[in-house]
Amino acid sequence: MLRIAVISTFFPHLPRRHAHLFRETFTIGLLVVVLLAALRLYAPALIAAAALLPILYVLYLYEVEVWETDSVSVLPATLGLGAALGVGYSLGFGQVVTVGLGGPRQGAAFSGVLLPVVSQLLMIVGPLLLLGRVRFDEALDGLSFGITSALGFTFASVIAGYWHTLTAPLFGSGSISTEQIAGIARAAILAGVVNAATTGIVTSSLWLRRHGRSRKRHDHVLLRLPAAVVIAFGFQIALGIVTYFVTSLLLVVILWAIAAAALLVWVRITVHHALLEEGAEHVIGEASACPECHLLVPTMYFCPACGAARSAVPKHSRPPIGARA
Amino acid sequence: MTSLSYSYPVVGAGSVPGARQKLPHTRFLAIAGVGLGVLVIVITAVVVLVKPGVQSCHFTCGPDVGPRLVSPTSFTSSEFGYKVEYDSGYFKQSNATKSGAEFDLTIGGGGILVFKAESGSDVNGAVDSLVNSISSNEIQNLQEIEPVPGAEIGEVEGSGTAFSGTFVPQGGGQTVPVSVVAMAASSHGLTIGVLAIDPQDLSSVQTLPLGFADGAFLDAPITDTIWPGQS
16 A cells, blocks of 8 residues: 555546556656657647646546546536636636746745645536535545546646746757756646646545545544645645755755655555444445456455455445445 | 465456457557647747748847936947947946946846957857857746847947846846847957847837847947047
8 A cells, every 4th residue: 555656546436457568558657758858849748748637637537437428517617617716726826927037026935835735626616516416426526526536637727827937948958857857847747747646645645534434443643634634735735845945956856756756655544444434334245346356246345356445436336236336 | 285265257358348448559559649749730820920030130120119228327338439329217227347237127127138249259259158158047938039230339230139037036036038139249359249138028029129128228228339530
């Protein structure tokens, strides 16, 4: 459980035997970003870095049919609204913030606290619109809504926020330094991971609490909604302040990477306990094939052979289980 | 010996709901690659097509009426004899040497002008020297915009290059997109170079040439530079 892994954390419905495909694509995508940067194509490198995770997530949604036939209504509320709010956020605050060579006139409280808080709130707006839907009542539903919204928001806000840089000549005048490549990684990829993690932590906890599936058997104060909110906003504010005060781009990137790693682990802990909470009821159904290990096992919340959570399987391919089925 | 442990029967992958991979390996990679490529190409094409047209504008095509020096003070190079007039209400002079000085704008976005001079007539060398003097820690991601058309220092024609970059304040603070111009002109064996750095504002190409938020203020000392022998 305590692993730093982007794919298995953000793509929980993905069968383990398919995950390598996403890992390969993610790795190839990162190499493409570095290659574009090495060719001095700064704008394409930044766009590719910003688009990598959202494209993978859309492919994941298609591959595992997380939302089944509801994708048409769910995608605009999450990815679409997240992207629209991301553009609005960048353009809106771009007008409000006045800058000088000494930095924004608004200071650390504005740049390091207010902006991250507002962006985090905006990323949660889309998922909140889906909170009342009874078809999406599991913690993993909340997680996927949060991640989709955050990835859409991050992609759009990066493109809108870096527009002044993208409009520079396509070919840079000199080679792009390691620091600049690291800067692209922070602005696009690490920011996407951090935003997806913080938003996913909040929405999965919110879904667990709101839909009353928690049985309080694996409950802990650190895993409840208030703790999730504190952790999500705390990380966002801490990173905002770090970015404001630390002047070395490389050090900023390292600190963002550490935060992203810590948040990935926290998402896994949150999801793990949410699944235990939702599956704490002992019910045994008819025998069915486990999509993870392909063994014919009694239908339970967790596969008695491999331990995989049945909640991590798309709903349309799940056999009936327990009273809620 | 016979094992007493029970093992569940294996079901073929084709019969397991949700286990089928919808996209085969190569098609998945192709879709991901095409998707990423299309996004990159479309957005890049859009930003290239709609990029602000800063190419055809020089400092002097800025505001209709620029700020005039009411009670100019000046810096005179003790080594080369040229003079830079500036308004002490707008600029604070610092780091003066025999050959040049720095002028920090005290209003607006807080731009910087750096004057340097040397013997000879190597204008391009002076521009390169100015660009190389830019700290890569303080000004990062320096991207060339274009040559400065009609670059002049004190009515002497020269040449220069405009850049876009990111200012990273060393004393703390958030990064700021900046416009940078390095220009130089030569007359009678003396070459004067000027480096101008200012927060970038691309909202109006007509009023803010080359994206210099304080272009009108920064232009004045450059235009009013007096070469040795001039009055």
